[in-house]
Amino acid sequence: EAGVTQFPSHSVIEKGQTVTLRCDPISGHDNLYWYRRVMGKEIKFLLHFVKESKQDESGMPNNRFLAERTGGTYSTLKVQPAELEDSGVYFCASSQGLQYGYTFGSGTRLTVV
Amino acid sequence: GESVGLHLPTLSVQEGDNSIINCAYSNSASDYFIWYKQESGKGPQFIIDIRSNMDKRQGQRVTVLLNKTVKHLSLQIAATQPGDSAVYFCAVTGGGNKLTFGTGTQLKVEL
Numbered sequence: 001e002a003g004v005t006q007f008p009s010h011s012v013i014e015k016g017q018t019v020t021l022r023c024d025p026i027s028g029h030d031n032l033y034w035y036r037r038v039m040g041k042e043i044k045f046l047l048h049f050v051k052e053s054k055q056d057e058s059g060m061p062n063n064r065f066l067a068e069r070t071g072g073t074y075s076t077l078k079v080q081p082a083e084l085e086d087s088g089v090y091f092c093a094s095s096q097g098l099q100y101g102y103t104f105g106s107g108t109r110l111t112v113v
Numbered sequence: 114g115e116s117v118g119l120h121l122p123t124l125s126v127q128e129g130d131n132s133i134i135n136c137a138y139s140n141s142a143s144d145y146f147i148w149y150k151q152e153s154g155k156g157p158q159f160i161i162d163i164r165s166n167m168d169k170r171q172g173q174r175v176t177v178l179l180n181k182t183v184k185h186l187s188l189q190i191a192a193t194q195p196g197d198s199a200v201y202f203c204a205v206t207g208g209g210n211k212l213t214f215g216t217g218t219q220l221k222v223e224l
Contacts, residue, residue, distance in 0.1 A: 004156070031210060042117070043157065043202060043214040056211060091156050095210075101147070102212070104156030 002026065004105035006092050012111045018080040021108045025074070025094030031055075032075050033095075033102065034067060038088040046090075049075060061086075082112045115140040117205055117215040125221045132190040134218045136203035141184065143205040147212070148177060148188045151200045160188070160201075190220075198222045 005024040013019050025032045034046040046065070047057040051072035060067070064083070069075040079086055089109050093102040116139045126132045138146075144165040149157035163170045163177045163186075170177050176189040186203050200219050204212040 006156075033210070035212075035214075040216075042216045043204075045211045045213070048210055056209070059211075093156075097210075101159055101162070104149075104158070106154065106156045 004092055004094050004103050006090075006105035006108050008108055009106065010109045010111075012113060013082055015084055015112055016081045018078065019082055019110060021077045021079075021090050021092075021110070023075045023077070023092030023094075023105060025092070026103055029094035029096055029103075030072070031095045031097060032069060033093045034075070034077055035091040035093065035104075036088050037091065037107075038085075043091065046077075079110075082110075084112050086110060087112045115143065115205060115207060115213040117203060117213050121218055122216070123219045123221065125223055126193050127223050128195060129192055132188075132193045132197070132220060134188045134190075134201050134203075134220065136186040136188075136215050138184050138186065138203075138205045138213075140205070140207055141181070142207045143184075145206045146177070146179060146186050147204045148175075148186075149202045149204060149214075150197075151202065151217070153199075157202060193220075193222050195222045195224065 007022045032049040037043045045059040048055045049069045066078045089107040091107045093104045095102045118137050147162040148160040151157045161172045174191045178187045200217040202217045203215045
């Protein structure tokens with residue numbers, strides 16, 4: 001079974017540019033999550049999809065962040081325009097339900113310069 | 114809301130010794146607790162979990178202890194090996210699907 005795949009693994013962009021991160025969950029997992037770890041700090045929840053619907057987006061920092069999951073398969077997280085404080089590692093995870101645990105992807109390391 | 118704190122940002126142990134990583138949480142309604150291991154360049158990897166109706170659970174070389182009275186969680190790793198070197202996170206949830214993570218403890222295994 002393929003795991004959770006994230007692309008790109010690394011991205012370096014200038015402040016003000018746009019970046020789009022992609023996550024392919026495990027096939028059949030309705031639940032898809034985005035988390036972020038800023039340098040040295042805790043991993044923080046961003047949002048949760050159930051199929052194509054946003055179940056909880058309480059962790060999204062501001063309206064510069066837009067997440068989509070069209071068709072309920074892969075998801076994208078767009079940051080526009082990027083700011084320096086957006087730098088960090090963005091993790092995607094998927095599950096059949098929390099009682100079955102999450103599987104995390106390897107993350108996208110975003111550096112805004 | 115929930116907050117989760119780890120007691121030590123870094124823990125150094127000798128190979129073969131036991132490691133204990135601690136975590137405190139704030140919300141007494143939290144009912145599911147998970148320990149993750151994150152190696153460099155990889156995502157968090159599930160190690161072991163425990164629900165609030167238990168106070169101890171054992172896996173292969175790992176044990177999780179839950180003290181709901183003081184809202185404290187610990188991960189014990191027996192006979193620590195170099196491959197155990199990683200950042201360890203505790204995560205808790207209170208009935209929803211969202212996990213609240215601690216800041217992580219870097220475990221360094223010295224030969």
